[in-house]
Amino acid sequence: MFAFEITARCPSTRARCGSFHTPHGVVTTPRFMPVGTLATVKGVTADQLRHTGAQMVLANTFHLHLQPGEAIVQEAGGLHRFMAWEGPLLTDSGGFQVFSLGAINRINDRGVVFRSPRDGAQIDLTPERSMAIQMALGADVAMAFDQCPPYPASEADVATACRRTHAWLERCISSHTRSDQALFGIVQGGCYPHLREESARVVSSMGLPGIAVGGVSVGEPTEEMHRIVRQLGPLLPDDKPHYLMGVGTLREMAVAVANGFDVFDCVLPTRLGRHGAALVGGERWNLKNARFRHDHTPLDPSCPCPACSQHSRAYLHHLIKSEEMLGKILLSLHNITQLLRFTSAMAQAIRDGCFAEDFAPWEPDSPAAHTW
Structure with a gap:
């Protein structure tokens, strides 16, 4: 069993x-x-x-x-x-x-x-x-x-x-x-x-x-x-x-x-989401920052979550600045998806025989940090 x-x-x-x-x-x-x-x-x-x-x-x-x-x-x-x-x-x-x-x-x-x-x-x-x-x-x-x-x-x-x-x-x-x-x-x-x-x-x-x-x-x-x-x-x-x-x-x-x-x-992905932060390519982005106000691109174009596939960075910034609960929910979903995609990418790398090259050791500026 x-x-x-x-x-x-x-x-x-x-x-x-x-x-x-x-x-x-x-x-x-x-x-x-x-x-x-x-x-x-x-x-x-x-x-x-x-x-x-x-x-x-x-x-x-x-x-x-x-x-x-x-x-x-x-x-x-x-x-x-x-x-x-x-x-x-x-x-x-x-x-x-x-x-x-x-x-x-x-x-x-x-x-x-x-x-x-x-x-x-x-x-x-x-x-x-x-x-x-x-x-x-x-x-x-x-x-x-x-x-x-x-x-x-x-x-x-x-x-x-x-x-x-x-x-x-x-x-x-x-x-x-x-x-x-x-x-x-x-x-x-x-x-x-x-x-x-x-x-x-x-x-x-x-x-x-x-x-x-x-x-x-x-x-x-x-x-x-x-x-x-x-x-x-x-x-x-x-x-x-x-x-x-x-x-x-x-x-x-x-x-x-x-x-x-x-x-x-x-608890990190939902805790970050509740505080207006998103995990993107190995980095933490604070969606309260003014740099996102006029940014109408997806948060992460490669991510299939609702925050990325349906909304823009500007919209997410607006939700977080307005303290709308939808913003926290969308960022929580995105952050969970990111960590699951990361572990799935490691699994695929093991199966493909490239884990040692891509993930061991893994660093934020390594190619693998931006390809999963």
Whole structure:
């Protein structure tokens, strides 16, 4: 049910194309995964999302537990029916909120106690509770509950987070009983190579259908992220999908694909869209700028999204300056489409045998940045 097959490889890097089979369809990799935290990719309908080329969407356990509650989603027939998304879904475990909401939680070996950011109520999240919520939500992939340490953190603190992450993974495996839902483990270890290596060994030994790398894009220098990716690529099981969590910039995805990673997620495309920014050819354009006021050309003539195929830069500038929600929606659709086109272009380059030349390493001024 959750088979992963490698369909092409780059002979001079670790880049590969794959097909990850789930109950709701196949995810072809490498592939960017849009983030729909509250069962919606912000401002985008499910039908619009399908037209961007998205195959798999991420939702969040912690936030859906707060609102509307997993019981409501289960009553609706599961997360797929609730949000009208027929394709594969993945739910983050709430582990990232252990990091992002550190000011309102307490962590111990049993789990994490939060104060709800909505009403101050106490929320007790353990590995067992995270699994119960994710099984009720019914996504195709559930993520193990982990402790994501901040950056910077001491070696002792990161070692403690790794120990908890591994112990919590065993508890997730014991309590996860839904056969039509894959459970992925998460490698932690911060910026300490020996802890990363040990975590990769432990999580890989569990024999799960997929494996993720967390604790990146949490404030560390970009060079550190690249070093972690290069270190872990050869250590992860080759026959499983590799998911790099929270990464969605072009260069970082290209570096990760070159080192054997397959799936990525990030809130960046919709966040930029809501702030009037567009991703074009590896650059970020602020559509509020006056230079677009009289520019009646498409935002990106090669892009098939509605913002580019139906409207001009001048119109998008007008919408953003007027604070019309349509402008934010169109730019969000465009940005999602851009990241999906980029990962699809990397896949095609792997199949064509030119990935190493065009994308590894990828830089904003390289030919590949303007041809995908």
